[in-house]
Amino acid sequence: MYQEFAYYYDALMKNVDYQEWTNQVERIFNKYGKKPKTIVDLACGTGGVTNVLASRGYQVTGIDISEDMLFVAREKARKSGLKISYVCQDMAELTLHRPVDAVLCMCDGFNYILDKDRLQKTMNRIAGYLNKGGILVFDISTYYKLSSILGNSTMADNNEQLSFIWFNYFDRESGLLEMNLTFFDKQGRMYRRSDETHVQRAYTEEEIRELLQASGFSEIAVFSARDLNPPGKRSHRAFYAATV
């Protein structure tokens, strides 16, 4: 996952407002009365949120499992003159030199951890690397979105430069959503085709709360994507926060 797709990711996310996404994170920091200085952004991808955080003065490390996503992230940071350490790591095996004040995992990062035990292990490691009073903030696609909106649907977009077709299959038993992506990228007079399969796991709020508690987190709260109200039954995205 996130090999060739890494180079299309920013084009597909062009309508995502990462400033606003970061505002939501800061709203949550404020609600908890936290003023973190050091932040690790897990599953940072091409650095959408990581770069905004660095430009707002936080000391940030971006971690991702995909070298291709990190390649794009590093290029963007270099062009913007931002000093960010980008590290290739599987977040389930998180290893840091020193603890940090906050850990983030934005835009579905935890949905990519397909196994509940592995997500538990990830949360355990995060808890172990947070300073006392540190905060974890993450957002995931909700069970409703993966099962009922994306699940068993086909999505497509047809632009002059980049077109894609996206076949999705949701398995209720495993809670896994398989997304088969095909891209056609214009190169001269031809289109170059590339294919990738992505799998995400749908987690219920109950499951996430249980996992956080088992990792020793407290003050667990769930927010909508835009404000500090709880998400609705049909919300597509939920932000979670918890402290150690």
Ligand SMILES: C[S@@+](CC[C@H](N)C(=O)[O-])C[C@H]1O[C@@H](n2cnc3c(N)ncnc32)[C@H](O)[C@@H]1O
């Ligand atoms: C939808 S992207 C989100 C990227 C970024 N956080 C954003 O807001 O645009 C999901 C990212 O999770 C990363 N990822 C998936 N599994 C991971 C793992 N086990 N450890 C670290 N990163 C992972 C992928 O490589 C990809 O960059």
